[in-house]
Amino acid sequence: DTGVSQNPRHKITKRGQNVTFRCDPISEHNRLYWYRQTLGQGPEFLTYFQNEAQLEKSRLLSDRFSAERPKGSFSTLEIQRTEQGDSAMYLCASSRLNQPQHFGDGTRLSIL
Amino acid sequence: AQKVTQAQTEISVVEKEDVTLDCVYETRDTTYYLFWYKQPPSGELVFLIRRNSFDEQNEISGRYSWNFQKSTSSFNFTITASQVVDSAVYFCGSGGGADGLTFGKGTHLIIQP
Numbered sequence: 001d002t003g004v005s006q007n008p009r010h011k012i013t014k015r016g017q018n019v020t021f022r023c024d025p026i027s028e029h030n031r032l033y034w035y036r037q038t039l040g041q042g043p044e045f046l047t048y049f050q051n052e053a054q055l056e057k058s059r060l061l062s063d064r065f066s067a068e069r070p071k072g073s074f075s076t077l078e079i080q081r082t083e084q085g086d087s088a089m090y091l092c093a094s095s096r097l098n099q100p101q102h103f104g105d106g107t108r109l110s111i112l
Numbered sequence: 113a114q115k116v117t118q119a120q121t122e123i124s125v126v127e128k129e130d131v132t133l134d135c136v137y138e139t140r141d142t143t144y145y146l147f148w149y150k151q152p153p154s155g156e157l158v159f160l161i162r163r164n165s166f167d168e169q170n171e172i173s174g175r176y177s178w179n180f181q182k183s184t185s186s187f188n189f190t191i192t193a194s195q196v197v198d199s200a201v202y203f204c205g206s207g208g209g210a211d212g213l214t215f216g217k218g219t220h221l222i223i224q225p
Contacts, residue, residue: 033212042116042203043157045212056211091157100147101213103157 002026004104006092012110013082020078021107025094032075033101034067035091036060043091049075079109087111114139114206118216125194126224133189133219135204141165145207146180146187151218152200160202163187191221199223 005024013019025032030051035043046065047057051072061067064083069075079086089108093101115138125131137146147162161171163180171178175192191198199222205215 035212040217042205042215042218043213045214048212058212089155093157100159100162102159103149105156 004092004094004102006090006104006107008107009105010108010110012112014112015082015084017082018078018080019082019109020076021090021092021109022074022076023092023094023104024074025092026102029094029096029102030072031095031097031101032069033093033095034075034077035093035103037089037091037106038087046077082109082111084111114141114144114214116205116214116216118202118204118219120219121217122220122222124222124224127196128193130190130192131194131221133191133202133204133221135187135189135216137185137187137204137206139206147205147207147213148178148187148189149203149205149215150200151203157203160189194221194223196223196225 007022011019033048034046036046037043045058046061047067049069052069064080067077087110089106091103091106093103095101117136144165145162148160150158150160161178168180168182177190179188201218201220203215203218205213207213
């Protein structure tokens with residue numbers, strides 16, 4: 001396994017801009033998860049996919065956030081009209097059914 | 113709903129000391145998983161262990177050991193003969209299997225040489 005890959009590693013943008021992050025899971029992992037981690041806190045669950053189906057969304061996922069996994073492989077997380085409070089580390093994880101989740105290195109979002 | 117409490121925000125010990133990180137959880141699920149992850153200064157979350165709620169057997173892996181007690185809703189983690197490389201933030205958490213994981217706020221462990 002090559003591990004979960006996230007791009008970019010760091011994104012700096014101005015408030016109000018749209019940003020998109022990409023996650024490539026470990027191959028053959030059909031479950032993919034997105035989390036957000038702010039300084040001094042544990043990761044907070046945002047949403048998860050089983051194959052291409054988005055099965056659960058946290059109340060943290062406002063209508064400015066959208067996630068896709070169109071072919072059941074890689075996933076994208078888009079944030080529209082970014083706000084200061086969106087500054088965080090965005091983590092992606094993947095797993096097989098009933099197996100532990102393995103995390104990528106994350107994308108750090110900084111809103112100017 | 114799940115809730116995980118890691119009451120120790122920061123622990124500092126001298127190398128070679130033993131250290132225990134506490135974790136208390138709340139859940140209404142009858143079947144659930146408990147887990148620990150390590151987040152070193154480089155930032156990546158490293159999986160350490162996951163236990164099923166049916167399996168209360170304690171586990172030892174090298175210098176690491178875990179004590180799961182359903183009666184006290186605790187899943188504590190002990191590092192024996194700590195080393196500087198153990199310095200990291202350690203997260204305890206719970207999950208229902210396919211669901212997203214619920215993490216505690218983490219314990220920052222500092223091992224001084």
